[in-house]
Amino acid sequence: MVFYCQRHCYEKEYATKVVSCKPAKLELVVDGKKKKKVDCFETTFEDTLLFPEGGGQPDDRGTVNGISVLRVIRRGGEAVHYLEKPLEVGGMVNQCVDWARRHDHMQQHSGQHLITAIADSMYGYATSSWYLGENISYIELDTPKISQEEIDAVEEVVNQRIRDATPVVITEYDAADPKLQEIRTRGLPEDVVGPVRVVTIENVDANMCCGTHVRNLSDLQAIKLLHTEKGKANKTLLYFVAGQRVLRYLGECVERERQLNTILHSCPADHTRLVEKIQNDLKSSLRSLREAMKDLAISEGQKFTVLDPRPSVYFHHRRDGDMDYLSAIINEINDDNVLKVLTVGEDKGPGCLVVHGPQNLVSEIGPKACEILEGRGGGKTRFTGKVTRLGKRNEVEKYVRSILENKTNEV
Template sequence: MVFYCQRKCFDKEYKTKVVSCKPATLEVLQNGKKNKRQCFEVIFDDTVLFPEGGGQPDDRGTVNDIEVVRVIRKGGTALHYLVAPLEEGTEVLQRVDWARRFDHMQQHSGQHLITAVTETLFGFATCSWYLAEKMSYIELDTPKLMPEQMEKIEKEVNSKIREGIPISIAEYDIDDPAIKEVRTRGLPDDAVGPIRVVCIEGVDTNMCCGTHVSNLSQLQAIKLLHTEKGKANKTLLYFVAGGRLLEYFGNCYNQERKLNILLRTEPSNHLFIAQKNQSDLKATQKQLREALKDLAIAEAEKVKNQTPKPKWFMHHRTNADNDYLSTIVNSIDDETILKVLTAGNDQGAGILMVHGPQHLVPNVGSKLCEIFEGRGGGKTRFTAKVNKLNKRAEAEKIVQTLLEDLDVEN
């Protein structure tokens, strides 16, 4: 079936009737995690809301002001998932989220144009494409796309856009001989009804179920961004078209202005200043590591020079790390002294290291993990990640009480 949205790509509203409505459970992606959402699966006589297909995501919108959270195609049927039910047989008003729809139309028609020009110029076929939220990519059947080739493709596609070449959509029966002349990557197994062919006049004819602009001028412009190595000797070519291009370069310009202020220089010097700052940071970090090592050795010397030798030692440093704590342990080099060492945020998360007599270390480490709200392990050197370093005073009392109890037992 060819839906209303595929025949009238620019229509934003449509009145239709509810054929069926039933409760459903839909798996949705929220914050990178898949969650199940209770909703209602609705079928209409027809729809202005595009179900996903041809590499194009599905539309969003409303039906009688009820939110539509997904639209998918199943054979010749569009399944709509709504947050509230509708009565079967009633007439309803569908509204499409036009900003999302037109963006998808620009990217999809842009992909058709880039695919056609790339194949014409260099013979690189398109294997697939992906329309993401910020930028899209085309998977090309070539192990590499050279910069000069990208430049030539970009010039040609934007030349076609400036010409204002019309785009038309025709429908054919599946056994129509004209179908044999159309570029295609194949039909879905459950495809039914007429075959849609998108034609960029004099540039490309392509079998496609998606929604498209009616003239290349509506793409405004296309920018090819970069390439990445794909699977099996393929290349991913990233691009933005139309409104996305304006948004993308608007964001780039705003970031550039902020960098001008932060780096106190003009854009042509940004890379040089960033590389210099990175080099200076590495040198500073090396000096800090050396200074922390010297401090660790100095702390260890304090313990080693105490008379009489202490039974236990507790120490904390905010800006230290595991290397700092290990240096103290290694420099003291005495397993008869119980060493309780911490590093990190005074009021929050950090690390714990306990070293000393083997019969004490696991027990002390476990008790301190309870206080500091952390997890760790080890028999001779107990290490842990902890979350409540502000409880160090309480931890010190626990260690002191534990050692005093052992003295009494002995």
């Protein structure tokens, strides 16, 4: 079925009738993480203004009689809508589309068709798939690499077609029409129902597609090809922004540039040089810091080794230390008969625990100490763990001393 949204991509409102509505559960994805399933209502209509996900294009959002639409999917010839509240079956309703989202998707999708066609016609780089992201999209080209000169050439031709105000026409064909054999496609879904839509960019490309598109390339405003990444199986990912996203992307770049001007006290032309200098200075400082921390750890270890008599247990904590610092202390003491309970990190933040010494004590004390500090770890002669509550170090020390005292009494 070809829906109203596909025939009238620029319409923002539409009146239709409710065909079905039943309770359902929907698993929403937010920031790439799955949330628990939410209660909603699975609803179908005689037709729909809201595009169901398909062809690489995400679904629309909007409202029906003021009720928010959470998802729209295609199931065979039906568009299934998931609503926050129920509707009366048989009643007339008013659908409203989130136009900013719809128009953005139209611009990115038509932009993808244009880039795909030009890259193929100029260099024979076919498109094997594409991804419409929330901020940046990419096209997967069937080539192991594409040069910057080729990218620049494609971008120039693409934007010339936009400046030419090239028309975009959508035509519907019967699925058995032989003309479809001459039209580019990556294949139709097995459950496709009804006419087949062909999106034609005049004198540029004709391609089967179910998505929503602009009616003229001038509506794309501009396209910027950003960069490439190596894809799978000798393919290349070509990233791009189209339409309003170009202005938004430029605005974000300008804002970052202004912030860097303030931070670096320089003009944009000096940013790269100054950041490289800062990186080199930081590497040098970190090397010096590591050497100083190692010297400090050796000094701490030496303080303990000169004690007479030497205690059977050694507690040590340093807020700004790391695992290398603790290892240096253990190496300097160099006595496996001494039980060493060492920690680094902030009292209320993440940190590290090391328990080292006699195996029987380490295997008993390590896990419990880690539990008190609310962390996880493991090891026999050297127990290491990542902990989150170093402010409880006193509890660990009391626990360790009680264990040692009990063992002394047992003897």
